[in-house]
Amino acid sequence: MNTFKDLWQIAKKDLLEFARDKLRLVTFLIMPMFMMIMTGFIFPNQNTLKNISLGVTNQDSQYGQKLVETISVLKLTGNNPAFQIKSYANLDAIKDGIKKQEISGGLVILEDFTQKVNQNQQAEVTLVEDPSNPQISALVSQTLMQTVAAFGQQIGIQKINLLLNSLSPVPEQSQPKDNSALAILAPVGTKLESIIPGNPNYFEFIAPGIMAMIVMTAVLTGLAASIAREKEQGTLDGILISPINRLAIILGKALAQAIRGLIQGAIVLLLAFLLFGVTIHGSLFLVASLLLLGIFSFVGLGILVSAVATEQETATQLLFMFQFPMLFLSGVFFPILMMPRFMQQIAHLIPLTYAINALRKVMVLGAGLPSVQTELLILFLFGAATLAVAVPVFKRVITK
Amino acid sequence: MTQNTIGNILEVRNLTKKFGNFVAVDQVTFDIQKGEIFGFLGPNGAGKSTTIRMLTTLLRPTSGKATLLNYDIVNQSDKVRKHIGLVAEKIILYDRLTARENLEFFGNLFHLPQTDIKERTRKWIARLDMENWVNAQVGTFSTGMKQRINIARALLTEPDILFLDEPTLGLDPQTTHLIRQFIRELNEQGVTILLTTHDMLEAEELSNRIAIIDHGKIVAQDTAENLKKIVSEKDHPTLEDVFLQITGTQIRDTGNERMTPTHGHRFGFRKTSRVR
Numbered sequence: 040m041n042t043f044k045d046l047w048q049i050a051k052k053d054l055l056e057f058a059r060d061k062l063r064l065v066t067f068l069i070m071p072m073f074m075m076i077m078t079g080f081i082f083p084n085q086n087t088l089k090n091i092s093l094g095v096t097n098q099d100s101q102y103g104q105k106l107v108e109t110i111s112v113l114k115l116t117g118n119n120p121a122f123q124i125k126s127y128a129n130l131d132a133i134k135d136g137i138k139k140q141e142i143s144g145g146l147v148i149l150e151d152f153t154q155k156v157n158q159n160q161q162a163e164v165t166l167v168e169d170p171s172n173p174q175i176s177a178l179v180s181q182t183l184m185q186t187v188a189a190f191g192q193q194i195g196i197q198k199i200n201l202l203l204n205s206l207s208p209v210p211e212q213s214q215p216k217d218n219s220a221l222a223i224l225a226p227v228g229t230k231l232e233s234i235i236p237g238n239p240n241y242f243e244f245i246a247p248g249i250m251a252m253i254v255m256t257a258v259l260t261g262l263a264a265s266i267a268r269e270k271e272q273g274t275l276d277g278i279l280i281s282p283i284n285r286l287a288i289i290l291g292k293a294l295a296q297a298i299r300g301l302i303q304g305a306i307v308l309l310l311a312f313l314l315f316g317v318t319i320h321g322s323l324f325l326v327a328s329l330l331l332l333g334i335f336s337f338v339g340l341g342i343l344v345s346a347v348a349t350e351q352e353t354a355t356q357l358l359f360m361f362q363f364p365m366l367f368l369s370g371v372f373f374p375i376l377m378m379p380r381f382m383q384q385i386a387h388l389i390p391l392t393y394a395i396n397a398l399r400k401v402m403v404l405g406a407g408l409p410s411v412q413t414e415l416l417i418l419f420l421f422g423a424a425t426l427a428v429a430v431p432v433f434k435r436v437i438t439k
Numbered sequence: 440m441t442q443n444t445i446g447n448i449l450e451v452r453n454l455t456k457k458f459g460n461f462v463a464v465d466q467v468t469f470d471i472q473k474g475e476i477f478g479f480l481g482p483n484g485a486g487k488s489t490t491i492r493m494l495t496t497l498l499r500p501t502s503g504k505a506t507l508l509n510y511d512i513v514n515q516s517d518k519v520r521k522h523i524g525l526v527a528e529k530i531i532l533y534d535r536l537t538a539r540e541n542l543e544f545f546g547n548l549f550h551l552p553q554t555d556i557k558e559r560t561r562k563w564i565a566r567l568d569m570e571n572w573v574n575a576q577v578g579t580f581s582t583g584m585k586q587r588i589n590i591a592r593a594l595l596t597e598p599d600i601l602f603l604d605e606p607t608l609g610l611d612p613q614t615t616h617l618i619r620q621f622i623r624e625l626n627e628q629g630v631t632i633l634l635t636t637h638d639m640l641e642a643e644e645l646s647n648r649i650a651i652i653d654h655g656k657i658v659a660q661d662t663a664e665n666l667k668k669i670v671s672e673k674d675h676p677t678l679e680d681v682f683l684q685i686t687g688t689q690i691r692d693t694g695n696e697r698m699t700p701t702h703g704h705r706f707g708f709r710k711t712s713r714v715r
Contacts, residue, residue: 041550048547052533059535059576273529276497277592280525281548282517438499 045283049291053265054298071253071303075310078249078372079242088178089119094133094145094167095126099152106148106164106190113186121182130165137169144169144179156194196220234404242315247398248371250307251333254300255391256365258334260358261296262341267351275437285434293338297331304330320405326398329411332418333394339425346429346436365389370396390421448473448600448631449494454503456489456655463489465655466503471600476622476632478646478663480639480682482691486655487635488528491602494633495525508599521549524593524601528608530585531592534578538569538588541577546595556595563591567621583614590618600631607641619645639678649678653686 057063093110097103113121125142127133133145145167155162166183168176199220269275278288304327311317319326340361348354367373368382369391375383386392397414400406408415449471456464464486471477481487492498494505496516504511510518525531532541539560546556564573567587577585586606593601603622607615622645626632636642642649643663650660659666663678670676670684 044550045548048544052536052544055540056533056535273527274531274533276525276527276529277531277545278548279497280495280520280523281545282520282550283548438497 042284042287045287046291046294049278049288050294050298053292053295057295057299067257067299067303068306070257071306072310074249074253075307076314078245079311079315088115088121088175088182090123091121091144091175091179092142093122093124093179094136094142095124096129096133096145096147097126098150099148101153102156102162102194103148103152106152106187107146109190110146110183110186113182115182130167133167137167140171142169143172143175144183146183159198192221192224195224199223242311243317243403244399245372246307246311246315246317247402248369248395250304250311251330251391251394251398252366252369252371253307254304254330255333255337255394256362257303258293258296258300259337259341259362260355261299262293262338263345263348263354263358264351265292265296266342266345267348267354270345270349271351279437285437286430289338289342289430289433293334293341296341297334300334301327301330317402319402321401321407325401325408325411329394329397329401329415329418332415332422333390336390336394336418336422336425338422339427339429342429342433343425346433365391368392390418393417393421446473447471449505449507449633451490451494451505452503454490454493454505455501456486456493456498457501462655464493464500467652467655467657469650469657469660471631471633473599473631474626474629475647476626476634476645478642478649479633479635479652480637480642480649481635481652482686484691485652485686487652488604490652491525491527491604491633491635495523495602496520521596522599524596524598526586526590526593526601526603526606528604530582530589532577532585532589535576537576538564538573538580538591541588542592542595545592549596551595559595559597560591563594564588566624567591568617583610586610586614586618590621594625598630600633601625603632603634605635605637607636607638615641639682643678651682651685659685 057067095107095110097107107124110122111120111124115121125136127136127145130145130147133142133147136142137145147165147167149163149165152162152164164187166180168180170176203220266275269278279285308317308319308326312319341358344357345354348357368378368386369375369389370386371391375386375392378386393414397411397418400410400414404410447470451467451469454464454467455462467486467490469477479487479490489498493500494507494512496512496519499513506512507519508522510522512519531545532538533544536544542560543556546559551559560573564570567590569584569587569591572580572584577588580588590606606622607618610618619641622632622634632645634642634645646663648660648662649666650657651666652658659669659681663681666678666681667676670680673680
């Protein structure tokens with residue numbers, strides 16, 4: 040009973056101290072915003088092609104002209120056209136334009152385009168890619184290919200309709216001729232069925248990871264720094280000289296950090312919702328619980344580090360060593376399945392991996408408790424095991 | 440010097456602390472009687488603070504034994520903690536908390552009733568002339584003001600024995616005067632005091648008995664009056680003469696003092712050889 044009271048006293052004191060430190064408070068609030076806005080805008084959405092400069096050489100008047108028009112009015116997001124068309128004389132001029140970085144890609148339509156279409160030959164357009172920017176390039180090519188294919192399909196449908204009309208003595212009217220034409224042209228179609236309503240948003244994939252990363256690393260460094268600071272300033276002696284349980288000191292400090300972490304997590308979620316339209320499909324309570332368990336899994340590690348490090352600076356540096364590889368290995372930005380095998384194995388030793396995995400399931404897929412209980416168990420065990428090691432070490436080292 | 444017959448509050452036997460090969464405190468043995476002011480003197484790095492840290496349960500002795508009110512400082516540390524107050528080298532207060540918040544926080548850690556915390560805060564704050572500052576953040580205080588609140592903090596539990604590690608170091612004459620006066624007052628109220636200081640006049644003025652520690656060993660232990668008899672060259676020797684005669688005039692490597700570990704210097708550097 041007293042342990043809980045003591046624990047709360049320590050947590051309350053830490054939070055009060057923190058709330059009065061203006062600079063720390065500001066960084067605390069700005070850091071998640073900064074991270075969120077940066078990652079949110081840098082990592083491309085599937086549909087973020089807008090106002091991309093595209094070099095076009097069109098030597099054909101009819102179908103070629105139509106194709107260029109179709110491309111120029113194409114809109115993928117909001118009211119912005121996907122491409123800004125710039126005219127070039129020929130293929131070499133386009134290549135030159137790419138080299139000068141005037142355009143991010145090119146399209147060449149030769150003069151025999153319409154002629155070939157009319158003579159039932161396969162007409163061709165040439166795409167020019169910009170290899171210096173593979174990501175944009177891939178998006179440009181993909182979009183253009185789709186557009187050209189759709190354009191070709193339209194022509195195909197018209198042709199098949201003409202053909203069908205010439206075969207059938209009874210003309211059109213009641214018949215759904217467009218559909219039958221399409222069925223001949225593309226007999227197999229695909230329909231996407233998603234677990235969740237609405238369009239998938241790439242940011243929904245990274246938002247849970249960013250949240251877990253910000254919260255857990257902040258708690259880890261915060262805890263170690265807070266203990267190291269009190270050691271350095273001598274105030275820890277004042278706590279140690281009192282007859283309270285040493286565990287209460289550790290847990291009290293961890294609690295203060297956990298509360299801070301949850302606030303940061305809430306900021307991240309709010310920004311993800313407001314700026315990037317991320318919606319949480321699962322229960323908020325489960326999200327908070329997962330975050331808390333994630334924090335818990337890190338407490339032992341934070342204490343071990345602060346037990347070993349005598350100064351705040353040493354503690355921070357030691358932690359940085361853990362944090363950096365952790366960011367890449369835990370699958371915040373890249374799916375773990377895409378990593379080489381040995382890295383995947385390392386990834387599975389990091390608690391952050393499980394926290395992110397579970398958070399993704401809950402936030403993106405709307406999963407409930409049963410689907411994440413393995414991760415919950417692993418996080419809990421990791422936290423309990425590291426604490427079981429850290430507490431005795433802390434007790435020993437502190438009076439050494 | 441009235442020798443107290445009530446008995447010893449603190450008994451230290453062969454207390455030793457080693458950090459690696461360095462012996463910081465070497466087989467120290469002494470008693471402190473109930474109600475006395477015990478001056479604990481020594482050059483920088485002699486082992487004063489390390490001894491105090493062991494006696495206040497903050498540091499585990501390598502060997503030897505000490506009991507405070509018959510409680511073992513290692514095995515019954517929680518009992519010991521309820522009877523001691525500590526004013527350490529570093530001020531134990533949080534800068535971003537007000538004086539009152541600091542006192543409440545530390546009072547709560549000792550599970551004192553709220554009424555006691557309030558009453559004692561009021562009492563010590565008034566006596567130490569800090570009434571106007573009780574609701575100001577400690578970070579805005581001068582060293583002298585901080586030290587006064589720091590002493591009030593150490594007294595919250597109404598300890599039987601108060602450890603004062605250089606309580607007047609770096610303070611102005613006014614605060615020094617106030618604190619010396621206060622130490623005497625506390626002692627009159629029955630608080631036993633262990634005092635370390637580099638101010639020989641202060642030591643002589645306040646202490647009933649004095650121990651001089653050097654290189655981790657106690658090299659002299661008596662009343663100031665008796666200690667002065669050691670010095671034969673002068674007619675009216677001061678305590679400083681005694682101190683210099685016993686510990687020599689060679690300046691100590693003050694690095695040792697700084698390297699006295701506060702907490703777990705597991706991988707820290709430590710001087711093992713000393714110049715003599």
